[in-house]
Amino acid sequence: MIPVLSRAQMRAFDAHAIEVAKVPSIVLMENAGRGAAERILELLGEAPRREPAGAAGAAGANARRAPGAGGAPLAAPDDRRRVVIVCGAGNNGGDGFVVARHLWARGHRPSVFFCGKPDKLSQDARVQRDAWVGLGGAVKVLAQSSDLEVLKAELGHAALVVDALFGTGLDRPIVGTSAEVIALLNAASAPRVALDIPSGLDSDTGVPLGPTFLADWTLTFAHPKLGLLTPSGLRHAGHVEVVGLGIPSDVPDQVGYAAELIEQRDVAQWLSPRAADAHKYSAGHVAVLAGSAGKIGASLLVAHGALRAGAGAATIVTWPDAVDALQARVLEIMTAAIRPESIAASLDAALRSKRAVVLGPGFGFDEAAGSALGHVLATWRGPLVLDADAMTLLSSSRDGSGDPSRGGSREFAKLLDSPSSRILTPHAGELGRLLGTSSDAIEADRFHAATEAARRTGSVVLLKGAHSVIASPTGRMVLNVRGTPALGTAGSGDVLAGIIGALASHLEPLEAACAGAYLHAEAGRVAADGSDRGIVASEIADGVAAVVRGLLRR
Ligand SMILES: NC(=O)C1=CN([C@@H]2O[C@H](COP(=O)(O)OP(=O)(O)OC[C@H]3O[C@@H](n4cnc5c(N)ncnc54)[C@H](OP(=O)(O)O)[C@@H]3O)[C@@H](O)[C@H]2O)[C@@H](O)CC1
Numbered sequence: 001m002i003p004v005l006s007r008a009q010m011r012a013f014d015a016h017a018i019e020v021a022k023v024p025s026i027v028l029m030e031n032a033g034r035g036a037a038e039r040i041l042e043l044l045g046e047a048p049r050r051e052p053a054g055a056a057g058a059a060g061a062n063a064r065r066a067p068g069a070g071g072a073p074l075a076a077p078d079d080r081r082r083v084v085i086v087c088g089a090g091n092n093g094g095d096g097f098v099v100a101r102h103l104w105a106r107g108h109r110p111s112v113f114f115c116g117k118p119d120k121l122s123q124d125a126r127v128q129r130d131a132w133v134g135l136g137g138a139v140k141v142l143a144q145s146s147d148l149e150v151l152k153a154e155l156g157h158a159a160l161v162v163d164a165l166f167g168t169g170l171d172r173p174i175v176g177t178s179a180e181v182i183a184l185l186n187a188a189s190a191p192r193v194a195l196d197i198p199s200g201l202d203s204d205t206g207v208p209l210g211p212t213f214l215a216d217w218t219l220t221f222a223h224p225k226l227g228l229l230t231p232s233g234l235r236h237a238g239h240v241e242v243v244g245l246g247i248p249s250d251v252p253d254q255v256g257y258a259a260e261l262i263e264q265r266d267v268a269q270w271l272s273p274r275a276a277d278a279h280k281y282s283a284g285h286v287a288v289l290a291g292s293a294g295k296i297g298a299s300l301l302v303a304h305g306a307l308r309a310g311a312g313a314a315t316i317v318t319w320p321d322a323v324d325a326l327q328a329r330v331l332e333i334m335t336a337a338i339r340p341e342s343i344a345a346s347l348d349a350a351l352r353s354k355r356a357v358v359l360g361p362g363f364g365f366d367e368a369a370g371s372a373l374g375h376v377l378a379t380w381r382g383p384l385v386l387d388a389d390a391m392t393l394l395s396s397s398r399d400g401s402g403d404p405s406r407g408g409s410r411e412f413a414k415l416l417d418s419p420s421s422r423i424l425t426p427h428a429g430e431l432g433r434l435l436g437t438s439s440d441a442i443e444a445d446r447f448h449a450a451t452e453a454a455r456r457t458g459s460v461v462l463l464k465g466a467h468s469v470i471a472s473p474t475g476r477m478v479l480n481v482r483g484t485p486a487l488g489t490a491g492s493g494d495v496l497a498g499i500i501g502a503l504a505s506h507l508e509p510l511e512a513a514c515a516g517a518y519l520h521a522e523a524g525r526v527a528a529d530g531s532d533r534g535i536v537a538s539e540i541a542d543g544v545a546a547v548v549r550g551l552l553r554r
């Protein structure tokens with residue numbers, strides 16, 4: 001997993017490197033700018049492209065303008081088509097001057113602009129500005145609106161635009177000339193690269209504080225920043241890549257980190273090969289408490305997801321009329337009925353010898369469904385994935401206006417005492433109802449929402465959305481930024497619940513949720529085959545087997 005740092009943790013990292021490890025700050029800045037310049041040269045087609053590093057792969061999201069799709073060079077070197085770099089007065093601006101010097105050393109003639117008060121230049125940025133000027137480089141100052149014409153003209157034939165205005169030091173909206181500069185940079189047709197973080201973005205929440213640079217690539221230093229990995233952050237940051245500062249990767253263990261980013265190798269490690277003598281029950285038998293009359297598709301997708309992710313067997317445990325409707329549809333899947341007149345006894349029989357339970361998709365949220373959930377919460381001691389209608393049942397009021405903190409639903413009260421190991425998989429609307437707030441409030445700070453929900457429910461919470469946030473009750477937070485917009489299709493969440501159910505048969509709840517999010521996202525990407533739409537949920541389930549196969553062969 002890759003540590004993801006908050007603004008304060010990045011400052012602590014900085015201080016540790018400088019004061020404890022005795023690496024001079026100017027060296028860190030040199031490493032940052034030099035690493036960024038090397039990557040920019042690659043983007044310009046001057047060196048072989050390497051695989052994205054770090055958060056990387058975080059295929060970000062500004063697909064609308066993502067340059068060089070598939071890693072193709074952006075532009076051939078051309079003396080007239082220059083790299084335009086706009087530097088601010090802080091250390092982010094200092095990084096920009098270093099980039100300029102290294103590009104010059106490689107035969108480019110970058111156009112360097114400065115926007116800010118010269119007397120506010122940070123000490124290191126001044127050193128780097130002087131080194132650039134000392135070598136004969138020019139700096140065009142953008143002090144007022146009339147200076148912007150020069151920038152506008154340069155942007156008209158720029159090969160690439162570099163934003164070095166503000167980094168993690170930004171703490172308020174950008175106004176005045178700097179805001180006008182950002183508008184001009186965003187209007188340029190050349191590819192745009194942000195150093196460390198797009199200027200204007202809050203580095204903790206990923207919310208734009210005001211006018212914000214819209215990057216195609218963000219070259220972030222040392223470690224990904226929290227705000228780059230929210231849906232809004234990724235929309236502004238584009239493809240996120242990490243540029244190292246020459247500092248060993250264990251420093252975050254000492255200064256702390258806010259979250260971790262799932263890597264392919266984590267998931268590969270969790271997926272241990274089956275024993276040679278494995279049989280269908282030792283591989284994990286998942287009970288799928290899902291579906292109801294008219295909604296049996298949901299239960300089939302859960303079971304399908306579970307089997308494709310490696311469950312040895314799946315049994316759909318549902319209402320008698322749904323069982324009747326399922327009989328004609330199932331081949332590899334078994335069924336068992338929950339008799340409304342003897343819910344507890346039916347469930348006790350159906351859950352015997354199962355390894356994991358998935359409860360919710362299409363299950364209904366009437367009295368009978370509430371009783372079934374209540375009984376499972378009170379008696380089931382194994383892994384339990386709660387999704388969809390289970391979320392509604394847990395919210396204090398079934399019309400969705402509940403606030404469990406003020407009493408909560410009957411089922412919510414049982415959740416806290418349940419002997420099961422729970423994984424909740426809500427989307428923002430469901431989590432809003434569960435926490436007694438709106439989905440907008442959840443989206444405004446997904447990190448806080450997921451960690452708060454995990455704490456309040458004593459469960460692992462996987463907050464679905466463009467990029468999932470997985471939080472554990474102990475405060476650990478893991479992010480999955482893989483995926484594709486094509487995953488937004490009916491039944492996609494049902495498949496995810498099934499995948500997690502299968503994995504939870506063998507893994508700890510947090511690992512199962514993380515691996516499930518990764519496999520689901522990768523399977524969607526494979527199924528979509530480069531498109532951003534048009535797949536159906538069963539194709540995601542089918543894709544999981546191939547992704548698992550690829551990881552086991554590693
Ligand atoms: N971490 C590391 O190890 C390394 C980090 N490095 C780099 O340093 C960057 C952080 O640098 P930084 O702290 O100097 O802040 P930066 O973002 O350049 O802002 C400058 C100043 O602007 C001000 N200001 C704030 N908001 C404002 C606004 N809206 N409008 C106007 N002014 C505003 C505020 O000063 P104030 O006006 O509040 O006194 C602030 O201090 C980091 O992102 C990375 O690129 C690398 O060099 C190498 C190693």
Ligand SMILES: [K+]
Nearest residue numbers: 163166197199
């Ligand atoms: K920046």
